[in-house]
Amino acid sequence: MTELPVPALSLVALIGISGSGKSTFAGRHFAPSQVLSSDGFRAMVADDENDQSASAAAFDALHYVAGKRLAGGRLTVVDATNVQDHARTNLVALARAHDVLPVAIVLDLPEDEAWARTQRRPDRTFDRPVLARQSRDLRRTLKKLSREGFRTVHVLRGHEEIEAATIRLQP
Numbered sequence: 001m002t003e004l005p006v007p008a009l010s011l012v013a014l015i016g017i018s019g020s021g022k023s024t025f026a027g028r029h030f031a032p033s034q035v036l037s038s039d040g041f042r043a044m045v046a047d048d049e050n051d052q053s054a055s056a057a058a059f060d061a062l063h064y065v066a067g068k069r070l071a072g073g074r075l076t077v078v079d080a081t082n083v084q085d086h087a088r089t090n091l092v093a094l095a096r097a098h099d100v101l102p103v104a105i106v107l108d109l110p111e112d113e114a115w116a117r118t119q120r121r122p123d124r125t126f127d128r129p130v131l132a133r134q135s136r137d138l139r140r141t142l143k144k145l146s147r148e149g150f151r152t153v154h155v156l157r158g159h160e161e162i163e164a165a166t167i168r169l170q171p
């Protein structure tokens, strides 16, 4: 078991390719109300969690709610791939604007394993190149995370580390 220290008042960005287990991890370690997921917000604004054309509106709404939570001093977890630079830049800026610590938790599952899981999911229909691109973005992300302003960076490599991790909130 590995305990990951996380400041009690922080904005936690989960980072990982589709199928890496972000939503499962969030559900295991955080209360449902603490977790804002891109899928949930796509569903909210467009009735379809897979509608990528709804992403802009979904993230607008997600950031708005995250800001309200942080203003109220509430730990907030963002469940989205966050492998693209602009996604993380927005989250670091949001955390700074509310004077809370941006935390990154990376779920680095091999692409083959994530793809195998995805094949078993009825709710995911994207093609392999989409996952390959996310993987490339993640590799680049890993090299520059701490420089981007994340004050705490936890990287979990492989399903065993991911499954063994627990969160320890720090006052």
Ligand code: GTP
Binding pocket: 016, 017, 018, 019, 020, 021, 022, 023, 024, 025, 039, 080, 081, 117, 118, 121, 124, 159, 162, 163
């Ligand atoms: P996206 O929402 O598509 O980005 O994926 P995600 O990163 O949220 O992955 P999700 O948590 O939905 O998990 C994907 C699949 O892997 C699901 O079928 C889960 O049941 C399975 N899974 C998730 N976490 C674990 C884990 O820790 N161990 C195992 N064995 N399976 C897992």
Ligand code: MG
Binding pocket: 022, 023, 024, 039, 079
């Ligand atoms: Mg998910």
